[in-house]
Amino acid sequence: MIALLPLLTLLPAILIFLVLGKTRVSFRRTRFVFTVYLVFLLLCTGAAFITAAAVETESALNKEITEIDPETSAGEFYAALSEGRVAQLPEVEKNGYWSFTYPGQELSITTAEGEHFEPSIVIERKDINDETIEITSYTSSLKFKGNYLVSPPTVRRRGEKYLELTNGTSNVVTTYIFADDWTMQQFSADRRFPDYHWKLHSLLGEQAVVIRVPKDLQVEVGRGFHVVSLINSDS
Amino acid sequence: MMSFHETNLLSVTKKQFIYKLQANLGILISLMIIQLLALLLSTAGVSSMSVGTNLTIINLKIISGDIIIVFTLIWAFIVGYNTAGNAYRLDYHFVTNRLSSNLASGCFLLLTSLLAGITATFCGVLLRVLLYFWRDLLTTKGLSMAPALLMKGSYVTVLYACLLSALGYFYGMLAQRNKALTVLIPVLFFGSLFAAAKDTRAAQLFRQVLVFYFSESSLALFTLKIVLTVALLFITIILFTNRMEVRK
Structure with a gap:
């Protein structure tokens, strides 16, 4: 269907040429209609300037998308994660928190069978045995229309000693961005978004789950996880 | 009947230009419609890219006035071609020659290219304003362009339109000379x-x-x-048609 779009547009264009070729529009009427069109385009240009001036001062995203540093953002996130200070990063936010009372001695962390759990995990051992497991999900992804681009995982207890983490829901986001016309780009040094693909990856950000467990709880991590670090742990 | 009025090239060209303008100004309506059609087509984005992880995919659609400009340039070519055909039919209501006819056509094409180039670029701004209200934008950057950039874009589009309309006119003149060329040139x-x-x-x-x-x-x-290039095309046309009969 998309392949047919140019044809569907060209057909009316050809028809217009054929019809207008036979219809004589008076000089005065043409001049009037075209002048109205020109004035309308000029008014729209003015409206674009006014609207842009109003919204660009409000939107933090404008700054983030153009000044993002893809080289360092992922590196900083994982360094902070392994050192247990990810919550302190300014661009990182908490997008999920769960807490369970767990009096047992052993805990097995699993995911749905055959699934690869996308967020990295960190297991942090507390200083006390408070019989409470706390799970926090962090993300550095941007908010789009009030929601994070990545969904938080699902966390639940299963059976006696299992903690099941499963991936959050899949998101497909369609968004638009303005680019200069090719007649403008031909003479500019930076052609169309040379590193934009990589910058978009940075917009998705990173996601990690920090699992805080009591001091003496024995933890076993199943397959399908990428464990970044074990904090305050002997092994 | 012979005319005893003294005429000079400039006044004849000017008269012919005004006559062409009045007779063919209707094409500006078709320009408007073509640009608005291209604008509609551009609302889906002129190109796109996707990035994502296993869980999140961002489809990024890029909005620009490229399709509007391409349609306008096609229009400019067709106008050039039609002007060449009309020159054979319409010009001989005057005391004229091939040179004044070609010069008047050149002025007419220059004016239409100027209007087409400016409106094409500004129609791109209209597209941005419409999509600002209709679509979920990742960023509002680029909603308005710096006046200097807008002027540069218009200027370059006008130049491209001049080139395309001159090419269309050249092709139209060749086609008038020999109908076989009408087919041969597109085939080539x-x-x-x-x-x-x-x-x-x-x-x-x-x-x-x-x-x-x-x-x-x-x-x-x-x-x-x-x-x-445009000068070369017109000089070739003038030399090429100067030896033709006054009217076929």
């Missing part, structure tokens, strides 16, 4: 496009022609190239 053109798909000498030549205009990064040199 599209044949070279197919050749361009393969790595042949013809392909390299075709690419070099495109690179000559489209990859020029100096605005002054680009202007010079377009002006010289």
